[in-house]
Amino acid sequence: MPDWLIKILLTVYTKIPPALRPTLKELFAKSTLRVESMAKRRQIVQGRRVEFLDFEIAHLLPYELLGPGPDEVLVEAECSLISPGTERAVLCGLPGARRSFPYVPGYSTAGKVVKKGGAVKGIEIGDRVTGRIKHASHETAVANKLFKVPSSVTAEEASFIELGIIVLQGIRKAAIRPGERVAIVGQGLIGQLSNRLARLLTPALIVAVAPSRNRERLAMLPGGVDRYLSLQEDPSCVYDIGADVVIEAVGTPQANITAMHCAREGGRVVLLGSSRGLTRDLDMWSAAQKKNLTVIGAHISDMPEKDASPQRWTYEQEGKLFLELLQTGRLKVADLITWRAKPEECNAVYEVLAEGGRDHVGVTFNWTIKE
Amino acid sequence: MQNHTLELIVEKTSRPLIAAETDPPDYGVARVVRSNGGYIKSSGASHVLTTVTAPRSSIITVPEGECVPVPPSLGEDEALLAVPLAAALSVWDRLQLELGEIAVYTEGNKLADLVGQAAVWRGGCPVIRLDSDPEWAPLNMGERLSIADPEEALRRLQKRVHGKPGFTAVDLSGRPEIIDLLLEAMPRWGRLMLAGRTQKPLTVDFYNNVHRKGALLLCEVFEPVSVFEKREREAYLSTAFRLLEKTEIAEVCSRLVVAHRSS
Known part of the structure; x- marks a missing residue:
């Protein structure tokens, strides 16, 4: 749309009474979608998706989207996994996560291909796929950004894909060697996935450090940790851990310091959680310099687009590995799901999430349940 | 493995860069007086670099593992430069x-x-x-x-x-x-x-x-004497010795370190 037209429309829009604006906006969006549909000769698909309408308000709403373009597929969702840290941060407007509303959350979904563009190769209608897809019943996605799900992997397990990739790249950077002592600070979903992926590297000991014992049962399941420490019971327990490797998986500024306290002299601290906000009054000398710590940042956006190098695999490589680990049974994730919600329950789900998630770890939306 | 020791006379020392809290030792060049075997004796080195706690001209006994032989081509001053350079x-x-x-x-x-x-x-x-x-x-x-x-x-x-x-x-x-x-x-x-x-x-x-x-x-904290603590001590200091054997590098190091050095 040309700039001059946008300017005119905006001028007109600001003169309309605010109460009428949402209806007009919706009408405008529907009209332009239809024009686009005709121009591109792509069908309009009806779907439902979760939307954050404002701070701490989430609803399931009907929506329309264009069918797939030449290099895209239309995915009918089976299961989507909530990314607790990111989605809570956006929902509550935490620092570093401000988005304008309405906002459509979600980025880890598995489903079935129901339509494909003419240029798509390697994926057929009916194939099960997973990837970076929002919490929606239907969504188009670029085909070569998706992963085909092996037949022995359930949609529920495959919906962990994005969180799995996030944790895999962090564990890779930690370079855990057999026999090392590992501490995982935080026992939310990222922390629990870290427990299990770290376990694959045969450390001598994995210690979970969490504020309370709420998530102890899950953390101690097979493939999890050896010891579980509660900061509520003994805040000074961190000083006795002396871990070779510490994975920070809380995502708060304070947790960065806790992680440093858990490390031995010369240890490595991987910042895997998104600690939005500033770490203030940090005594760098006592916390890190005196102990010769190495602090390693590990965010999914740091992954190279192509060409892997030691400790830095591409998104595609980590995704394929994650599915292979599930397929071969070396990694189990289904038991980390504590709430299998219907999409219609999204309001309640996000209310709990906004309060801190209570005891929940993995929360999924099951899109196959029809009302 | 036998623990070999060296009896040394301290000839020239240098102070560490920082002294707060960590209290690192001095380091220096010392002449080998006696050795009960080991690779330094067999190498025939007359001088070694080591950490020292005694003043100049003192006689000290140090485990061989804490000493690095100084190449004969280097004088005391150049040998001392090896520590900050490393x-x-x-x-x-x-x-x-x-x-x-x-x-x-x-x-x-x-x-x-x-x-x-x-x-x-x-x-x-x-x-x-x-x-x-x-x-x-x-x-x-x-x-x-x-x-x-x-x-x-x-x-x-x-x-x-x-x-x-x-x-x-x-x-x-x-x-x-x-x-x-x-x-x-x-x-x-x-x-x-x-x-x-x-x-x-x-x-x-x-x-x-x-x-x-x-x-x-x-x-961490940059403290030259800490190279003696590193596992790669031998490698770092040997590299520094080889570089210091080049006159132009020794001159540059000497110029850049001179303000720091004391004997």
Whole structure:
């Protein structure tokens, strides 16, 4: 749309009474979608998706989207996994996560291909796929950004894909060697996935450090940790851990310091959680310099687009590995799901999430349940 | 394995760079008086480098494993230079500085320029010194960036960093405003060593400047005598000896270290 037209429309829009604006906006969006549909000769698909309408308000709403373009597929969702840290941060407007509303959350979904563009190769209608897809019943996605799900992997397990990739790249950077002592600070979903992926590297000991014992049962399941420490019971327990490797998986500024306290002299601290906000009054000398710590940042956006190098695999490589680990049974994730919600329950789900998630770890939306 | 010891006479010593809290020992060149076997005896070395706690001319007994033989071609003064040179080289080794990557270092201690020079010798390009001293003359092949106005310094450093494939930096100052500047300017996958003793609490944006950038942060304190503690001691010091056998390198090191040295 040309700039001059946008300017005119905006001028007109600001003169309309605010109460009428949402209806007009919706009408405008529907009209332009239809024009686009005709121009591109792509069908309009009806779907439902979760939307954050404002701070701490989430609803399931009907929506329309264009069918797939030449290099895209239309995915009918089976299961989507909530990314607790990111989605809570956006929902509550935490620092570093401000988005304008309405906002459509979600980025880890598995489903079935129901339509494909003419240029798509390697994926057929009916194939099960997973990837970076929002919490929606239907969504188009670029085909070569998706992963085909092996037949022995359930949609529920495959919906962990994005969180799995996030944790895999962090564990890779930690370079855990057999026999090392590992501490995982935080026992939310990222922390629990870290427990299990770290376990694959045969450390001598994995210690979970969490504020309370709420998530102890899950953390101690097979493939999890050896010891579980509660900061509520003994805040000074961190000083006795002396871990070779510490994975920070809380995502708060304070947790960065806790992680440093858990490390031995010369240890490595991987910042895997998104600690939005500033770490203030940090005594760098006592916390890190005196102990010769190495602090390693590990965010999914740091992954190279192509060409892997030691400790830095591409998104595609980590995704394929994650599915292979599930397929071969070396990694189990289904038991980390504590709430299998219907999409219609999204309001309640996000209310709990906004309060801190209570005891929940993995929360999924099951899109196959029809009302 | 037998524990060999050496009886030594301390001939020349040098003081450590910092003394606060860690209380590192002095180091020095000592003449071998007696040895009960071992590889230093068989190498025929007449002098060794070691950490010392006794004054000059004292006779000390030291385990062989704590000594590094000094090549006969080097005098006492050159041999002493090996310690700061090895430490300076180890900074960039730990940061894995590659040919053509940006290497930034800061003012902060008397050996700062030796650290910068080591970056030049390792192929850093450009090698930039951040400081507040308008009188300071850049190293040969080095650049200077004033931090008198931190915002302007940040803008200029970011401009210099833009488009370069690799970034390494070492802070030797321990000053919050300089650490902040380096963290802000560091691009994705940057490597930063905090090697200056921090005296004040810091405020660090770990989320944006470490986590999201996939950065590597090495936290320690630059203290030349610590090369004696490193597992790679023998390798670092031997490399330094080989470099110091080149007159032009020995001259540069001598010039950059002279203010620090005391006998």
